[in-house]
Amino acid sequence: MATTTNPVWWQGKERTVRYQPDGEAFVNTNGKARFSRAIYGTNTGFRFETSDYPEFGLYMPNFGGSVYLAVQSKGKTTWIKDLATVSNRFVSGLRTYEMTDPARLGKGQLIISALAHADRDGLLLKVEAKQLPADAKLLLFYGGANDSRFSRSGDIGADPVNSFYIEPNKCLNNHFALSDNRFTLTYGKTPKSITGVFDSPTTLALVDGSYIDHLHALINSKGDDKPLLMATLPLGDQARYVSLHTTPKQDGVNQSIQASDLAPAFQNALAYRAKVAARVKVATPDPFLNTLGGILAGAEDAIWEAPNYLHGAIGWRTPLTGWRGAYVADVFGFHDRARTHFKAYGASQVTQVPVTLPHLQDETMNLARSKKAWGTPMYSNGYITRAANSTSQMHHYDMNLVYVDALLWHLNWTGDLDYAREVFPLLQRHLAWEKNTFDPDNDALYDGYCCIWASDGLQYNGGVSTHSSAYNYRANKLTAEIAKLIGEDPIPYQTEAD
Structure with missing residues (x-):
């Protein structure tokens, strides 16, 4: 001690x-x-x-x-x-x-x-x-x-x-x-x-x-x-x-x-x-915490570069589909920035590439990543590419998972059912892609493949995992709730969540 x-x-x-x-x-x-x-x-x-x-x-x-x-x-x-x-x-x-x-x-x-x-x-x-x-x-x-x-x-x-x-x-x-x-x-x-x-x-x-x-x-x-x-x-x-x-x-x-x-x-x-x-004010009994309001607001502004949020403000200052940044928009009241981000990457969802190949691992990367080949489950309909407003740029991450999670939070924040109707087909394609790519054995446990921030002890390249399964549980559960509100069939998504 x-x-x-x-x-x-x-x-x-x-x-x-x-x-x-x-x-x-x-x-x-x-x-x-x-x-x-x-x-x-x-x-x-x-x-x-x-x-x-x-x-x-x-x-x-x-x-x-x-x-x-x-x-x-x-x-x-x-x-x-x-x-x-x-x-x-x-x-x-x-x-x-x-x-x-x-x-x-x-x-x-x-x-x-x-x-x-x-x-x-x-x-x-x-x-x-x-x-x-x-x-x-x-x-x-x-x-x-x-x-x-x-x-x-x-x-x-x-x-x-x-x-x-x-x-x-x-x-x-x-x-x-x-x-x-x-x-x-x-x-x-x-x-x-x-x-x-x-x-x-x-x-x-x-x-x-x-x-x-x-x-x-x-x-x-x-x-x-x-x-x-x-x-x-x-x-x-x-x-x-x-x-x-x-x-x-x-x-x-x-x-x-x-x-x-x-x-x-x-x-x-x-x-x-x-x-x-002035966008964020913090008032607590702790004087150290009270300094953070403007700092957090400045951090949000630093990672915004239209039409999307970036991975970081300094290191890794690059656009990424779903790497945490978009969460800050609604918290700080920037529903317009959030909508711009989600629309830009929604336009990057692949819709014209059916699955024609099995899962392939990249031999040049020591089998650590999926091979970047159109028609594999990873790179097929439902996949959202790396670059906004483009369906051509592959990436080795499953950025769909966090992008959709942030999108669902945005719908919760705004309650915008018109936008929910607009993005519902995107959600359907995404959930079908996740299921086909990361739970092909249909045991409701999803592979964890490059989909959240890595840390010690995190399964990061295949193998079922808690974090990816939890994300997919929430996505299916909320999609079922949205379906009920906009007159779509909730049963497939509620069944998957259950």
Whole structure:
């Protein structure tokens, strides 16, 4: 038994609580975690990663470079992370940093807020100086965009910790074009571009990324084959704004941002973030739980990319027919998003491929998966393919099972009998497909084949299992109830459930 003198730690390692709750926010002071909390944009693959101190890594998707910050005051230049006190506050979609340092900043305070644009893929910064020395300046370094995808899109624990670091070789083939208060970076084998806009006054220069780990050498260097942008922003009583973004088009015309647009863009982004975060509120006696409302709302928004929900927001950011995501829609009141998802994948149900072959296992995958051959029970009428609005893309999962379960929950939430009539043929085809494919011996116990999230001890490739049988029990039971409500025959489904 564990005692106070002989504790037993999870995984044998003592841990500390890095973040404390404060209302709806997580707060932390002088933390060291880097690129560990994502902020998402407007339902695309874009995000930027934030650290416990103000530095930011852009994923466009694929790596679009990072931003490091330093402060210059009283004749000295210091990385912001090295100031005496760096506090940060995170609420859904917004991270705010407050820095103090009597030796470098006097009695003053530097505040930096970061959030995503509301109308394009990009990072917005608001910089506020309070009672800083008159000569105080912010130095912003940006670059290292090598268009790398990483193995899991920069997912924590899956990709190297330095994925979002600015490193000299990442600065190769970064081409900057500078003007008064803006720049364009072109990078990648298939050229991509990011635009940066600063309010005035700002001085832009290129320095040598080879010195990224040596601040004083860096600020005195000249850009060469490994260029890095250095922007110098004097700090005074007025807030300063910075944007790094892509430029969308409308009717073929670039929707560019000017310096005068930055403050309104920041306010629009704040309003957009607040609207998303306000969708869910949590009020309990536990202050840790009370931070989760906006976080959950932001997570829902991060996995929505019309016309469907995605498997994940970062790693496995890919559309999948029935992999949990669609459940969140109705819970959060997004019946329209749910309907869009279900209709898009309903259009992907196969209806013109009868069974003409026996079950076949894929020898190239050591018999671990069904062979992708049209006409086998797996890939025949009733099967729902991997891609929305398409009946051509096979997948090795049984995604039907969870897709239909989420669809049935949607019908429960909405009580929409007209839509129930519309999807009833889909349900019939699905249940016939499940029965023929995974319970051919008719013992009412269904094979578990790649149909829910894997875990230890889970039968995952054939063999009857509790989880798949339970899903099919519920599907048949609810389909019988729906049949009664819409004038269809409930007996086949009630009989299977019983």
